[in-house]
Amino acid sequence: MRALIVDDEKHVRSAVRKLIDWRELGFREVIEAEDGAEAVRLIEERRPQLVVTDIMMPLASGIELMAWMEKHAADCKKIVISGFNDFEFVRHTVKYGGIDYLLKPIDRKQLLDAVSKAAASWQETERGKRQLQAKSMEVNELKPMYRDKLLSRLLAETSYGRAPAPGEHYLREFSALADIRTCQVAAFDLKSLPEHHLRKYAPNPDLLFFSLLNICNDFLHPSGQGTAFRNWNSPYEIVLLIWDEPDRTAAWLRKIADGIGQTLQVQAEFGVSQPRPFPAGLHQAYVQALGALNRRNLLESSSPIHEYQPDAPSVGTLRFGKFEEKIRLAVRSGHAGQIRQSVGEWGETVSAMERITMEQLKWWWDEYTVARAGWIEDFFQECREAPRMPAENGPFVLPLDERGRFSLPVLQERLIGQLIELAQIMASLQAPGGSPMREIARYLELHYMKEITLQDISSKFHLNREYISRRFKQEFGETIGDFTSRVRMDKAKTLLASPHLKIAQIALMVGYQDEKYFSRVFKKVEQMSPNDYRKKLAEAERNGG
Template identity: 30%
Template sequence: MKVLIVDDEKHVREGIRLLANWEENNIEEIYEASNGEDAIQLIERYKPELIFSDMKMPKMDGTKLLEWIKENRPTSKTVVITGYDDYDYMRKAIHFNSFDYLLKPVDPEILNNTLKNAVEKWNEEELDRKKKLNFDQLVNKMKPAYRDRKLTHFLTSRSVNEEVFREFQFYLASEYRVAVMSLTEKTIEQFNKDRELAYFSILNIISEALNEKRAGIAFRYLANKGEIAIILWNKAEDVDRQLTEIYQKIRATFNISCPIAVGGPVSELAKLMDSYELGKEQLLSMNVLEKRETRVYIKPVLPKLEWKSLMKHNTAIKMAMQTGEIGAFTDIIQQIENEFTENGFLSWKQLLHFEKEYRIVGERWYKHFQIPLPSAWDSDSNRIDAFFEPEGSFLLEEYKAYIKREIAVFLKKVKRAASSKESSIIYEIEKYVIANFNRDVKLQELSEQFYISREYISRKFKKEFHVTITDYLTKIRVEKAKSLLANSSLKIYEIANLVGYQDDKYFRKLFKKTVGVTPNEYRDSKISG
């Protein structure tokens, strides 16, 4: 496995090289680049599976690099490492499917946890890609999977395959449209979670309606999970009526809502993908709060609203988290709802984006408090589906209540974890002080390292060890100095420097005050003894 580190600061690249456990994760090749342009050349040449990248760099910054990677090397896992704790940077990293977002200076433990998780995720996805390849080879021999695969490729290829045109009896027409139908996980549940049965049953209804009028062809769109594509070649004025009939028939037969959106007309089969993309955007733009009898969208439905991001509330969420009480989240949740549902409009796309950001924020807090993620946070599950009514509208109040319960459970876990860690945290601080005895460890540093106040550390440490941290550090340094005096020929000033004192006169005075004799006298006593 190969890794690329992209940062314009050489010491940062070297630091990541030194801190990461490469061998443990089977990483054999490590490359470096100082900007996005150089990184692209290395990516094209070596095709690294994992890429660590800064955001602010000369020539080509991290945002443009992530955009290029998403389009040209989507299988690579990217981890953003930046000194800017800015929700806009974080939002861009999420938008371009970055695996994680780390802040400088990088914590070695967090870095290695992220490295381990990224490698595991890449291996998992690589296994899925290999399985998909084997599956694709199999579907060539199967029906209707063969049909779905051939038509999916026909739609995405942007070229006219005469063989497919004849095999599936496409009609010559002056214009074509592509409609997109969504099948959610809740829809699949109506068929006892049998995905194949769900697609077969729904496609059967659609095909009957289309064949009757010789109006088009429908198939499972394999390029995107949960979609059926319908290529239409009937008259424009018949599209609305025909799709409405299909929607209502499915609704009446299975008591499920499968929304349909139609892209604009195209004059050539090679441009079908343009119509599909407009239809998909239409589908994602539907107002999920709207009570609507028939969810068929012919005309654009998305008003010009500002794109909303949960990340702008990071500071407020952090403050509420510090209180440890669910009541502190009430105003935040209400404010977020007001922003996201402006004028009673919440697009499906915006809802999905909120859920994605909510999970990312939540995962960071779970990781922060070292609490295992709940099983409901499985990355493959779509929890939003559970909050849609049979007629297709989104149950916002139930979704909010669910999130509040989830946050409340998390806060209880934090309190339980805190109570068990409270007694041990001081001993962790003691270990830290001992490990860094040769430099001045300030209370502020300990506060930032262990996320507790200076006052608490000072009070709790003295209660546990009956001395201040300063006196404890002095004791450790003197003991180290005694050992060096007895077992080495180092000069007194050299020993003073090694145990954290730059002024050897001060060290001599402190040593005599603590031990009762000067450093030289102590050494002489050990030699003569």
């Protein structure tokens, strides 16, 4: 803080300066003026926090100085020192916010009390100003969030077929929307940005939203025909609401895409709806925009704008599940080469497709995620300690190459990396002395209807045939042949419960081409023929058993 002493008598100014320890009270500088006019100049130049002034001075009195300060330096605290015990002087001191009125000769304790009170008052005022400033900043920060949440709420409300009435909250906040008749929605998914770009903003994703929204609204707001907002119903979306100018929508979106590209060096793509009535058709417009964005052909990159097409092709029929078993076995083998080979076979099939969409990619990734969870659960049952598996990597992010285009090799490498990591964790947690015999047993249980030789198993699991035979019997107490026969007979008993299936059909269904051979094996295991077993089941059913 800084203090200014104003008096036309130098010895009085010196006495005020020396009577108290100004630094101890928080004042780092004490300056002087010999009249009101000089005081005005110093107040304007040095901005003191406290003025200690005489009443009677040449050029400008203390009362005139305080009156001027009330208009031009209202926050500055005032203490009056006077040789006159005059009520009018005291009244003016109070009128202009003086802290105290002290009589000459100056009493040290009274001066100390007055200056201490002035310092405390100024600090309290500053504290209040800082709190008010902080609240103001907080409000300014929350205003965009509040705005975006209102618009997101409006987007959700119309999904229930409810059109908000005029005068509702969103119209009070956005009066420009009151006269809208038609609207279009454009959707932008941040998950379509390059992965390294998302990692860059991972500590502060709000900064990425702030940058993107600023670019969008710099183009939309001056026109008065649109606004962009963060969709709080979906954590990675920006929605652009454009009204009453459908012919200009594409031009605005191209400018916005160029602005994003120049500012952030990324390619932005938008799904755009057809014009719909506002507000009743807002949700339908949003659904159309998302559909256009998610069903765009990622193998084509001709335009950043993808308009909704009612007859757009739906998601393809290829399923990740077709390759699941082979990939799972590769993971359990622990060999990186096998993992690469199995994922590569899936990639070869995908690369032959003429159309790949974000919708299809998400579908594949969801299938993979469910399958991976199942593998982990199966392994957990075999493991002696709870495995610490790698955390999920969040939502599916579009795999892009260095040019910002969809890249199947990038997706394959992402998948291979996760699978190798999973295989390494499984290998590190494998019980001492463990073997892949459980995996072989699982494989036999899943493929019991096929003719599987010991050589087939040896080739698939990369193990010596003699080792498999010996180790399998040690772990399960029966040979692979006996194990397979038992599994087949268990399946056959289930099928025999259906009177509509012939014995020959059941034999084929459980892996036997010859009905008579099947019957011999069944009788050997169950001590009765398939027909006798079926009669036994029927009799038990009649007796309520």
